[in-house]
Amino acid sequence: MTNLLLKNVRPMGQTATDLAITDGLFAKMAAPGAEEIDCGGRILIPGLVEAHTHLDKSLLGLPWYRNEVGPRLIDKITNEREVKVALGLDPRVQSERQSIQSMGFGTTHIRSHVDVDTHHGLAGIEGVMATREKLAGYVDIEIVAFPQSGMITRPGTVEMMDAALAMGAEVVGGLDPCGIDRDPRAHLDAIFGLAEKHGKPIDIHLHERDLLGGYSTEEIIARTLAHGMQGKVTISHAFCLGGMDRSYVGALQEQLAEARIHIITTAPASAPVPAVKELKELGILTGSGSDGFRDTWGPYGNGDMLERAMFIGQRNNLRRDDEVEIALDICTFGGAAIMELKGYGLAPGDKADAVLVEGETLTDAVVSRAPRKLVLKGGKVTARDGTCVLEAP
Amino acid sequence: MTNLLLKNVRPMGQTATDLAITDGLFAKMAAPGAEEIDCGGRILIPGLVEAHTHLDKSLLGLPWYRNEVGPRLIDKITNEREVKVALGLDPRVQSERQSIQSMGFGTTHIRSHVDVDTHHGLAGIEGVMATREKLAGYVDIEIVAFPQSGMITRPGTVEMMDAALAMGAEVVGGLDPCGIDRDPRAHLDAIFGLAEKHGKPIDIHLHERDLLGGYSTEEIIARTLAHGMQGKVTISHAFCLGGMDRSYVGALQEQLAEARIHIITTAPASAPVPAVKELKELGILTGSGSDGFRDTWGPYGNGDMLERAMFIGQRNNLRRDDEVEIALDICTFGGAAIMELKGYGLAPGDKADAVLVEGETLTDAVVSRAPRKLVLKGGKVTARDGTCVLEAP
Incomplete structure (x- = not known):
């Protein structure tokens, strides 16, 4: 060495x-x-921390994909599941391409959600695990087993999530318990059950806005406390914390802080976003990520976490130097703390x-x-x- | 040739x-x-069109300016007026630096608002006019006489605006008739009066949000019709069109379309913004710009209008290819149409x-x-x- x-x-x-x-x-x-x-x-x-991405499904290196997908979240999910087959997308190849691009931008640690569904089974997990092994020593990759297409609406998915976690996925993923799975109780009981069984943390996508997302957040907080999982649960996106009713959001954020639940924000320009300065004041660990990029969801993004820090700054109207430094901290120390990186x-x-x-x-x-x-x-x-x-x- | x-x-x-x-x-x-x-x-x-910037006050080429300014709009205006003196900012040098940077990104036409105030007089206008002459044949620069510090609150400013227009500024600027000048009637009468006197178009900054900005917009529409200035008035920013009451905004937009008033949006991530697809459907000409960048207002921006098209896309959630092409159109043909460029x-x-x-x-x-x-x-x-x-x- x-x-x-x-x-x-x-x-x-x-x-x-x-x-x-x-x-x-x-x-x-x-x-x-x-x-x-x-x-x-x-x-x-320190190395940039990509704490929320989707390594298995970028279209990097493929001919340009002309996006003609519909406006709803479910349109994008359905389209993606089908296009993956049509394009013959190989999660191993795509995850290696994306990881290498991210490394060029200075990323040293990646937390990747990886799709688990009854259509593609564990192919995504296997592909990203192969890349993780191949790139060992160059970049650290952590895998979240992610039920992108829903769990309760698609029987068999919980069992596949279980298998993914047994294979070596480090984190239990989840997704919009109301908006996608239409059964918040069953969805959240399932992921907290998997977390307890495997002794692994949770990182749940929550796009639900305003009071709907607030409701799901309340349910996540309740289960975090009931399972003694303080410090082990992350909510990604948390658009509901960007809601207009700031007194409600303020109370919710205090409960999140007490339950030591972490927030990961990609700071999209077109959605309500958690106010990172408020999270910091409450001591809520905050990380960030590129989310999926150059995929069937949209053409934006490149994996540059320094640019992501800029997006966080722009979205949160951080203009003072000490404020922009908060955005950079989120893309380095914040993500590292959530991922519990040792010696960072x-x-x-x-x-x-x-x-x-x-x-x-x-x-x-x-x-x-x-x-x-x-x-x-x-x-x-x-x-x-x-x-x-x-x-x- | x-x-x-x-x-x-x-x-x-x-x-x-x-x-x-x-x-x-x-x-x-x-x-x-x-x-x-x-x-x-x-x-x-075609050449990228920078339809809204502030050539006179970027800090490009100077040592890093540590921003510690307060949160309100007026904090930034006051701070800037004072820092310009402290740093000895030369509008001629700064406008040349910024123009050259923009040219590197493919900008061929620039509309620049240039500060006119009782503190700095016409120094900004003179400086940018010198750059315009020096760069003739390389980039076309159009100058908006811009009362950044207010007109009615600072007696003598209207006369300076008059002088700037007589000197060769092509467009009459304006700014938040309620929020900054605290006298919408006097402010708007002044700028429409100057426009009539000089036979020049108007491009007014309007940061006022929701109903306040709606009120100012209604007053601008009324004067546009009264002065027969259809097609000659632009509202820059127009944050009020990003307001939550979409039925009110819809009605306002229809009136804007009837009065043939144009909109320029920089698509900031942290403010409400006009929905560019709605403007397009109504036939409202829409352009864009970098706004001021690397200045005392904030550190962001670089003059890249292709990146600006990306920001417009991200802010408006344009994901389909045909939608992203609208964003690019705004940064090319849209700005060109507003500036009435011939042979574009x-x-x-x-x-x-x-x-x-x-x-x-x-x-x-x-x-x-x-x-x-x-x-x-x-x-x-x-x-x-x-x-x-x-x-x-």
């Missing part, structure tokens, strides 16, 4: 210094013979997962989104000048 | 063909000895203002935002591979 000495580097935009990396960890002193890298005064941040950071003893970014300040780095000069994973160079050292299939 | 033959080019993403440019105009046949350019099958679109387009006889973009389809070009391969202004190459041929001061 190469030992490094990063010369003239500014950790988190602070004063320039030298940083040693020994045996894959940041160290107080350079090892003898450590290879020196001149960082040219650039800023070093730039302190001595932390794993040397880090990104050298361009810019005078952290805010400059976020809004400029210049190609990443260098990406390290466990002290190994995984990308240079915006390009991953691995070639996509 | 160089005559060109663009080989293997796809106008608006259509089938590859060859396009001739003779004496600065697209032509049916290539002139003898025309220089051939291999376009490699790339897509050609890719047809024979049109001015050869065009951009060669990367991507399989128009939507791919918008979401990928790759560096522009080539930018032409009147058939002259003004940028290559994302970089303007001119050097910024």
